[in-house]
Amino acid sequence: MTDENQNRPGVEPGKEPKSLSRRDFMYGSAAMLGAGAFFSGASPLMAATESGQGASMNIKSKGWAAVDTSGKLKPWEFERRPVGDDDVLIDIKYASICHSDIHQMKGHWGAQQYPQVPGHEIVGIVSAVGKNVTNFKVGDRAGVGCMVDSNPECESYKNDEEQYCPDTVFTYGYPQESSPTGISQGGYSSNIVVNSHFVVHIPEHISFQKAAPLLCAGITTYSPLMKFDLKKGDKVGVAGIGGLGHMAIKLALSKGAEVYAFTTTPDKVDDILGFGATEAVVVDDLSKLRDYAGTLDYMISTIPVQYDVAAYSSVVKPYGTFTQVGMPEKFELTLNALGLSANRVNFNASLIGGIKETQEVVNYCADNRIHPQIQIISADQINQAWEDVVNKKARYRYVIDSATI
Ligand SMILES: [Zn+2]
Structure with missing residues (x-):
């Protein structure tokens, strides 16, 4: 001692x-x-x-x-x-x-x-x-x-x-x-x-x-979802289904969205559907994203490594919004300008959320049993x-x- x-x-x-x-x-x-x-x-x-x-x-x-x-x-x-x-x-x-x-x-x-x-x-x-x-x-x-x-x-x-x-x-x-x-x-x-x-x-x-x-994980996904002013029936994509992504699915669903989850891990499909997502898409090849081109209102990416942002954002409708919250090495992402311009996507990146909003998400998840x-x-x-x-x-x-x- x-x-x-x-x-x-x-x-x-x-x-x-x-x-x-x-x-x-x-x-x-x-x-x-x-x-x-x-x-x-x-x-x-x-x-x-x-x-x-x-x-x-x-x-x-x-x-x-x-x-x-x-x-x-x-x-x-x-x-x-x-x-x-x-x-x-x-x-x-x-x-x-x-x-x-x-x-x-x-x-x-x-x-x-x-x-x-x-x-x-x-x-x-x-x-x-x-x-x-x-x-x-x-x-x-x-x-x-x-x-x-x-x-x-x-x-x-x-x-x-x-x-x-x-x-x-x-x-x-x-x-x-x-x-x-x-x-x-x-x-x-x-x-x-x-x-x-x-x-x-x-x-x-x-x-x-x-x-x-x-x-x-809760506030980082809640804040941009709320800023997008999610409406019932909106089609929301979530890319990267880990700690943040699975909360994004649950939060978007709780606001009445249809949720399309994109993962590279086939083992997660059952879980994702269990969370209530409309579809779970295994992106073992970027061509899998083509089927969804221009169909979603909004997409949030929690992917914390370098990846093809333009390929993922192509699933958003013209003038739709794409938010990056995952933070890769050196915080660097390579953006393809032509890819982003093809649907005139509003690309942004978001950092956690304020303290007032953090209290809000904690209360919201407690009240609505979003765990x-x-x-x-x-x-x-x-x-x-x-x-x-x-x-x-x-x-x-x-x-x-x-x-x-
Ligand atoms: Zn964190």
């Missing part, structure tokens, strides 16, 4: 606590103080747990981190900043695996600082709040997605589209002065400290496990799960049980 028990009541230095983990103890302490108890940056919670070590203590966290571009994660103990006046501390219960985690840790989107803890689909229970926080109290069910801080003076922030603010700090790997490691650290971990503006409520009528994937299909794993299965995601074997979102971290 490390010296972290030295100042804990009831735990003799050097001895294992009987049944109370550090996390239990912290949560218990917070719960005892009760809802409405506020913690300033000089957190009484930390003072109580680390008495003698002074105020404004960093918060110890355990996580699984990338240490290089290998795509293999290892257990890592690190520190998070103290709970500031505008922050909440969340005791993480589950975090799910997004393909973006893998891309970023492998350096596909640029050089990274290591160790780095990925994870931006995070759910848990609030265990401390800063004194200015009014939207959360200790014990609340909470979720965190792809953003953890930004600039409230920014126009995009004021317009509830924080993701487009140049100052936004994304959940892992972004420079963050307040972080003891110098960068933001994500949700494959035991806890997280987040500015309360970037935390959403998780309603009681959806499980933590099923809510987690909504924080990225991701998930597989719960323990932390020691993360590395295998990452390989499965890359090899298109995930069905359809791996969710890490944070108690195993």
Whole structure:
């Protein structure tokens, strides 16, 4: 045992606590103080747990981190900043695996600082709040997605589209002065400290496990679907049926669309039809797309690798819309101008969604029982799960049980 028990009541230095983990103890302490108890940056919670070590203590966290571009994660103990006046501390219960985690840790989107803890689909229970926080109290069910801080003076922030603010700090790997490691650290971990503006409520009528994937996969597909102003009976194409794609199918169906799903994996056809899609098209050859040329009102592509965008967008009617949400290596896609002009498609790319809209999709999915299909794993299965995601074997979102971290 490390010296972290030295100042804990009831735990003799050097001895294992009987049944109370550090996390239990912290949560218990917070719960005892009760809802409405506020913690300033000089957190009484930390003072109580680390008495003698002074105020404004960093918060110890355990996580699984990338240490290089290998795509293999290892257990890592690190520190998070103290709970500031505008922050909440969340005791993480589950975090799910997004393909973006893998891309970023492998350096596909640029050089990274290591160790780095990925994870931006995070759910848990609030265990401390800063004194200015009014939207959360200790014990609340909470979720965190792809953003953890930004600039409230920014126009995009004021317009509830924080993701487009140049100052936004994304959940892992972004420079963050307040972080003891110098960068933001994500949700494959035991806890997280987040500015309360970037935390959403998780309603009681959806499980933590099923809510987690909504924080990225859900909002990333919901936002562009809503911006397209989907109407009942619209024909919607979904390209790439993984974590994001299967949510796009379910969300479009819930709005009354006919959904055409395009996948390269024949094994997924039964699942896709089970989700309620009108058709599942196996694109083992681009010629398969010709049968659908000019027939769909809208298409969303979650494909996270380089592919023939013009071939896929040819299925959209003239003046229809095609949205790219999958993020390939170096974020690069090659566009064929003639292909795109052939149906005068409105091509756009979309990045997650704002916090207000994230709360909206979480509530919408809870109310309408739109649930991701998930597989719960323990932390020691993360590395295998990452390989499965890359090899298109995930069905359809791996969710890490944070108690195993
Ligand atoms: Zn993601």
